[in-house]
Amino acid sequence: MELAADNNFSVLNRIINILNRRRVRIKKLMAHENETDFRKGGVIFLLHTTEDMIEKVSNQLEKLIEVENVRSREGSDLYFELSERIVDVD
């Protein structure tokens, strides 16, 4: 799951809080500032859960005021692809 958000204090807590409430298991996560604008950022998760739960938490995450968008894909490819890209930029 990939989220784009404003890089405010507590945003990560808000996101994690929703996943915790739904007991969604986080296998890996990477949070980062946007490389061109420090006021924006994002989080990439590798989650272990069902498709139905992904739909439900995505809707809840999209409700967060600072979250711009949420997208998800089955499998671990997206996580490694995106996290490698962020590591490369750093």
Add this chain to the structure above:
Amino acid sequence: MDALLTKTEEKVAAPTIKKIKGSEILLRCLMAEGVDVMFGYPGGAIMPVYDALYSYADKLTHILVRHEQGAVHAAQGYARVSGKIGVALATSGPGATNLVTGLADALIDSTPVVCITGQVFAHLLGTDAFQEIDVINTTLPVTKWNVQVTEAKDIADAVAKAFYIAKTGRQGPVLIDITKNAQNELIEEFEYEKCESIRTYKPKPTLQLSQVEAAAKLINSAKRPYILAGQGVLLSGATKELIEFSEKTGIPVASTLLGLGAFPQDHPNYVGYLGMHGNYSSNVNTNECDVLIGLGMRFDDRVTGNVSKYAKQAKIIHIDIDKAEINKIIKTEAFILADAKDALTALAAKCEANKHTEWIDSFHQLDKIEYEKVIQHEFSPTSKELMMAEVIHRLSNKTNGEAIVVTDVGQHQMVTSRYYKFKNPRTNVTSGGAGTMGFALPAAMGAKLAIPHKQVVAVIGDGGYQMTIQELGTIMQYNIPVKILVLNNNFLGMVRQWQQLFHEKRYSFTEMQNPNFVKIAEAYNINAKKVEKREELDAALQEMLDSKTSYFLEVVVGKEDNVFPMVPAGAGVGEVILEIPKK
């Protein structure tokens, strides 16, 4: 040379820029947002704001409550009846944590509230300073949004965003935590700009015609369509649209707990109140309809009962402003992502005129069963003991269903929801989702201050009353003429009922030894009376309603008076019971 010096000095002595403190900026921002009354309790970290308030006493009314929980519940009551944003102030640490219950209540019941808390100096954050608590993380799960401000220059922006977020989309509570240095800091005069958008926040979904058409198709082909109206109807101001839609399509309307008042109860298409203690017909026919339209409601477990047995025969249409509610509990056949008003307006244009006389009549047939098994006995009891239902029934008749009635949580709440015939929107104020005991007394204060010309009656049980009883001091100090009706059964009645029905009458810690409530009210200079006999009830209720000042009436009711119908825990809505099951 001298002349040159003089000229330079003149340049230096340009007009000085006026500076004001962050605390005063906050008050000016609140006024710019239309705030006229707020509820609060001072303390060390919010003292600069209270100091500024001293100079604004003629412009901003501040009500000194007796506990911060009272402040936030009063703000909720104010917001629920007025449609405006309620504001509460508190200090750091315990002052802020005392707001948590009210914030959680406001979040789950979609109530627009802005809470402002003082915080320790910014350089002390994270050091375990006196009365320092991480308010942002503490309130994060119970607010729609929260923010900490550490510099005066950011106060105006935070307030503007807070008010915008609280009132738009699915409404809810917001908290602003302001460090003491930011309150004291002097900055240049400022221009307040209301917030009209936030880059990442899309509060109002764009109505999709395709969604409306799909829903209309189901409605037009339905033989037994059924609308479940929730608080979303009230929040979007869609009562008129709902009446028109129901009249055009002939669809019966039932109400959730928070939706009471959204559709007039004397309307021929009104078929009752839903949920665990709702009407027999409205629950049973949920499992008989062919198209179920959830309108501005969230299929709460108190409405659905056992979800696996809920409306399996029906095609479900869900209309809500909050995308996260769609398919959260009940899988839908069609949905409209919009507020109730926009959705009904669009649907009305696509739905055909119809009548469902036989279908509505089936509700009335079931109503007869409920009347015979439950209501008849409750209105005309054979026992000496007063019953809760007869008290509320008489209150409803005496006020013609037009008072603002604020309830707490428990049996009295369910009985009021069943028997008070709410005629108008925003007259039923209760703690729905959170089920917060102690809500009613402070919420009634807030409601009365918002709509002073309306009769406001707080109906409370003896348990919940004692959770925020200290607010009698606020009622006394500000002469708030709320009417307080306590139904006293000397029990935590709802828990006792469950113990009776499902725990073999093992009344574990539910019986209460209560104080002399009349003397307590009188100690606060509130006129008070206690009634134990049926023949005294009418006159006592009338005296309470006629009183120009606050009034406390205690009615002693049967200790083991139960609320029926009831959908037992784990049962489906079709398995609603009307009496104590025979073993």
